[in-house]
Amino acid sequence: xxxxxxxxxxxxxxxxxxxxxxxxxxxxxxxxxxxxxxxxxxxxxxxxxxxxxxxxxxxxxxxxxxxxxxxxxxxxxxxxxxxxxxxxxxxxxxxxxxxxxxxxxxxxxxxxxxxxxxxxxxxxxxxxxxxxxxxxxxxxxxxxxxxxxxxxxxxxxxxxxxxxxxxxxxxxxxxxxxxxxxxxxxxxxxxxxxxxxxxxxxxxxxxxxxxxxxxxxxxxxxxxxxxxxxxxxxxxxxxxxxxxxxxxxxxxxxxxxxxxxxxxxxxxxxxxxxxxxxxxxxxxxxxxxxxxxxxxxxxxxxxxxxxxxxxxxxxxxxxxxxxxxxxxxxxxxxxxxxxxxxxxxxxxxxxxxxxxxxxxxxxxxxxxxxxxxxxxxxxxxxxxxxxxxxxxxxx
Amino acid sequence: xxxxxxxxxxxxxxxxxxxxxxxxxxxxxxxxxxxxxxxxxxxxxxxxxxxxxxxxxxxxxxxxxxxxxxxxxxxxxxxxxxxxxxxxxxxxxxxxxxxxxxxxxxxxxxxxxxxxxxxxxxxxxxxxxxxxxxxxxxxxxxxxxxxxxxxxxxxxxxxxxxxxxxxxxxxxxxxxxxxxxxxxxxxxxxxxxxxxxxxxxxxxxxxxxxxxxxxxxxxxxxxxxxxxxxxxxxxxxxxxxxxxxxxxxxxxxxxxxxxxxxxxxxxxxxxxxxxxxxxxxxxxxxxxxxxxxxxxxxxxxxxxxxxxxxxxxxxxxxxxxxxxxxxxxxxxxxxxxxxxxxxxxxxxxxxxxxxxxxxxxxxxxx
Numbered sequence: 237x238x239x240x241x242x243x244x245x246x247x248x249x250x251x252x253x254x255x256x257x258x259x260x261x262x263x264x265x266x267x268x269x270x271x272x273x274x275x276x277x278x279x280x281x282x283x284x285x286x287x288x289x290x291x292x293x294x295x296x297x298x299x300x301x302x303x304x305x306x307x308x309x310x311x312x313x314x315x316x317x318x319x320x321x322x323x324x325x326x327x328x329x330x331x332x333x334x335x336x337x338x339x340x341x342x343x344x345x346x347x348x349x350x351x352x353x354x355x356x357x358x359x360x361x362x363x364x365x366x367x368x369x370x371x372x373x374x375x376x377x378x379x380x381x382x383x384x385x386x387x388x389x390x391x392x393x394x395x396x397x398x399x400x401x402x403x404x405x406x407x408x409x410x411x412x413x414x415x416x417x418x419x420x421x422x423x424x425x426x427x428x429x430x431x432x433x434x435x436x437x438x439x440x441x442x443x444x445x446x447x448x449x450x451x452x453x454x455x456x457x458x459x460x461x462x463x464x465x466x467x468x469x470x471x472x473x474x475x476x477x478x479x480x481x482x483x484x485x486x487x488x489x490x491x492x493x494x495x496x497x498x499x500x501x502x503x504x505x506x507x508x509x510x511x512x513x514x515x516x517x518x519x520x521x522x523x524x525x526x527x528x529x530x531x532x533x534x535x536x537x538x539x540x541x542x543x544x545x546x547x548x549x550x551x552x553x554x555x556x557x558x559x560x561x562x563x564x565x566x567x568x569x570x571x572x573x574x575x576x577x578x579x580x581x582x583x584x585x586x587x588x589x590x591x592x593x594x595x596x597x598x599x600x601x602x603x604x605x606x607x608x609x610x611x612x613x614x615x616x617x618x619x620x621x622x623x624x625x626x627x628x629x630x631x
Numbered sequence: 632x633x634x635x636x637x638x639x640x641x642x643x644x645x646x647x648x649x650x651x652x653x654x655x656x657x658x659x660x661x662x663x664x665x666x667x668x669x670x671x672x673x674x675x676x677x678x679x680x681x682x683x684x685x686x687x688x689x690x691x692x693x694x695x696x697x698x699x700x701x702x703x704x705x706x707x708x709x710x711x712x713x714x715x716x717x718x719x720x721x722x723x724x725x726x727x728x729x730x731x732x733x734x735x736x737x738x739x740x741x742x743x744x745x746x747x748x749x750x751x752x753x754x755x756x757x758x759x760x761x762x763x764x765x766x767x768x769x770x771x772x773x774x775x776x777x778x779x780x781x782x783x784x785x786x787x788x789x790x791x792x793x794x795x796x797x798x799x800x801x802x803x804x805x806x807x808x809x810x811x812x813x814x815x816x817x818x819x820x821x822x823x824x825x826x827x828x829x830x831x832x833x834x835x836x837x838x839x840x841x842x843x844x845x846x847x848x849x850x851x852x853x854x855x856x857x858x859x860x861x862x863x864x865x866x867x868x869x870x871x872x873x874x875x876x877x878x879x880x881x882x883x884x885x886x887x888x889x890x891x892x893x894x895x896x897x898x899x900x901x902x903x904x905x906x907x908x909x910x911x912x913x914x915x916x917x918x919x920x921x922x923x924x925x926x927x928x929x930x931x932x933x934x935x936x937x938x939x940x941x942x943x944x945x946x947x948x949x950x951x952x953x954x955x956x957x958x959x960x961x962x963x964x965x966x967x968x969x970x971x972x973x974x975x976x977x978x979x980x981x982x983x984x985x986x987x988x989x990x991x992x993x994x995x996x997x
Contacts, residue, residue, distance in 0.1 A: 259922050260818070260819045263819060263822065264819050264820075264821040264822060267821060267822060267825065268821060273826065278852045280852045280853070281852055281853055281854050282852055284854075284855075285850075285851045285852065285855065288855070292643045315657075329838070347635075354669065355659070355662055355663075355666055356659065356666050356670055356673075357659035357660055357661060357670040358660065358669070358670055358673040358674070358677075359669050359670075359673055362677075364674060365874070368978065368981075370972065371977075372932075372933035372973065372977035372978050372981065373932075373970045373974055373977075374933070374935040374946065374973055375932070376935045376936060376938060376939075376946060377946055377966060377969065379969055380946070380950065380966065381962075381966045381970075383965075384953075384960075384962045384963075385963070388962065531873070531957065536836075570836070570837035570838075571837070573837040573839045573840065574839065574939075576839065576939060577938070577939050584837070584839060584840065584843075584976060588843070591843075593846065595916075597843075597847035597848050597851065598848055598851070600846050601840060601847065601848060602844050604836070604837075604840045605836045605840050605844075608835060608836045608837055608840065609832065609835040609836060612834070612835035613835060615832070616831075616835075630823075
């Protein structure tokens with residue numbers, strides 16, 4: 237009897253059909269089979285269709301002559317250049333819009349986000365009205381509106397409005413003076429990274445010094461002086477050339493200087509005003525997330541308002557703000573693809589033209605997707621790394 | 632002094648400097664020099680911008696049916712443009728004589744949406760109501776039965792097109808997104824990696840590239856015998872896109888459910904399906920209803936992107952109305968009108984989501 241009691245009751249093995257492990261394997265095999273079957277079906281259809289319609293495949297077309305003109309380019313490009321170069325021009329245009337858009341949208345969004353928390357009732361109301369209105373209207377509508385407004389309401393090119401400092405605004409866009417290219421400018425630009433490196437070294441030294449002696453060394457102004465000072469000295473040594481190329485009036489409007497097209501302006505205006513309404517909400521939530529007790533505690537420790545903001549409030553608010561902010565930056569970058577609707581030559585727009593000329597839809601669309609995926613995934617990877625770094629380490 | 636007088640509390644009114652309109656203005660408008668400056672500056676800006684804007688919008692505007700020449704002489708907005716073109720904007724190229732059908736169809740759809748806003752009706756039969764509503768919409772729009780003239784989808788346009796893209800997008804993408812979210816949290820490695828790959832792939836590319844893919848590549852992917860129209864192709868792209876974004880929201884909800892809920896369900900002997908359907912999902916989805924509604928708002932706005940692949944939705948119909956050479960000067964009126972329509976829908980949804988957030992949290996309040 238005693239022996240029987242000691243035997244361990246092993247539950248009976250479930251029948252294979254009810255065993256979770258076996259089931260999991262069966263489910264996954266079915267899933268793989270389904271996906272493979274779908275893939276084979278689609279690929280075989282595509283191959284027959286491509287053959288029937290006599291569409292070429294492969295990326296060989298990238299070396300061929302593009303034959304279309306692109307309105308604004310950051311690198312030299314002409315109609316005789318290759319499709320590959322056209323894609324590169326489009327990619328650079330996308331990056332240009334995204335970088336400028338992100339910077340401006342962050343500035344505008346932060347101002348509006350802070351205004352939503354203002355003590356002032358009117359300012360609070362006005363900024364809420366801005367956010368509620370702008371983010372409830374589709375971005376594409378913003379873009380159509382700005383593009384139509386810029387190309388219809390601005391003065392004709394012959395009567396371009398002078399905004400002062402020889403900046404001219406007309407239906408053709410904005411034309412402004414630009415320094416003539418001199419070797420000294422290029423040297424100064426090359427010196428900029430050295431200035432930044434110098435500032436980093438200075439702040440490291442100041443930190444070590446504070447650790448050793450307990451005395452704080454002012455950081456902001458000396459670092460700024462180093463960052464800007466090094467290129468300035470290089471520029472002065474190079475002879476300090478300050479020749480500006482000023483837009484000149486010709487029979488057909490203005491020429492010379494630098495210019496931005498109405499397409500670019502409409503895209504930037506639409507993207508920035510729209511995205512700023514989302515960024516404002518993120519900034520507001522981030523600031524609200526830091527409890528008032530934190531500022532009071534900092535005050536009790538004897539920190540003044542500046543250091544309180546810099547050392548206590550901002551680091552905590554940024555932890556809340558940065559992840560959704562990054563996803564807004566990514567949204568802005570992806571939304572810049574709407575440029576195709578108003579004719580700004582971004583990546584999607586160039587790919588669309590190429591697609592219509594060559595008929596190679598799969599290659600063109602896969603190129604668009606690959607580029608955006610690379611950008612998105614690399615930024616997401618960087619974000620994950622950053623989040624891990626700043627995450628609260630609890631006991 | 633009687634006893635009564637002694638117990639009557641002497642309520643003293645707060646001094647006029649902190650109560651009443653003057654006190655309010657002091658606290659909210661003039662508390663500091665900087666605050667006073669902000670008040671004066673914003674009043675100045677409003678005073679400069681508001682009267683001309685109101686003059687343009689209302690007082691100097693041209694209303695009713697008039698010729699564009701009359702409008703060109705007026706200083707204000709030309710709402711006559713809207714009176715002239717509202718049917719093109721709202722219904723696109725739908726046959727003019729049959730346009731009572733999209734009116735009814737849109738009304739049915741909106742009535743159904745408003746009906747579903749009431750939490751008391753969140754029961755299983757609501758699904759049947761939606762199927763019925765969509766069936767009514769489809770019958771009215773397509774026709775071909777009950778003596779209605781058949782109308783092909785390439786003639787659909789304007790508001791009904793925008794609404795149906797959004798509604799069908801939600802209805803199909805939502806169950807898909809739940810499957811994807813469950814897949815992403817599954818313990819089966821292959822299921823998980825497929826879900827992750829799908830979600831990250833779709834979220835990493837812009838919607839416009841999916842729309843291009845649907846309109847240029849889908850015909851290549853399918854055998855020649857299957858022809859699908861442009862509306863369905865765009866709808867597929869919108870569903871694929873929305874499902875990926877919703878899946879991430881639902882996953883957030885699933886993550887918020889404590890492990891104990893799963894264990895309790897298993898201890899009760901519930902299988903996976905019952906555990907999810909009866910215990911986990913109801914709580915998980917309730918927790919993320921506000922972000923779900925936000926995703927719906929984003930998706931409603933994103934339906935306007937179908938204009939780029941030449942579907943005559945509300946936005947493209949407006950653009951076509953503006954392209955009439957007689958009325959080209961009045962593009963602002965057209966865009967303001969259609970922006971107002973989008974705004975109403977989105978604003979209603981966002982207010983509703985705030986209301987839900989509050990009423991769903993009622994149980995957690997102490």
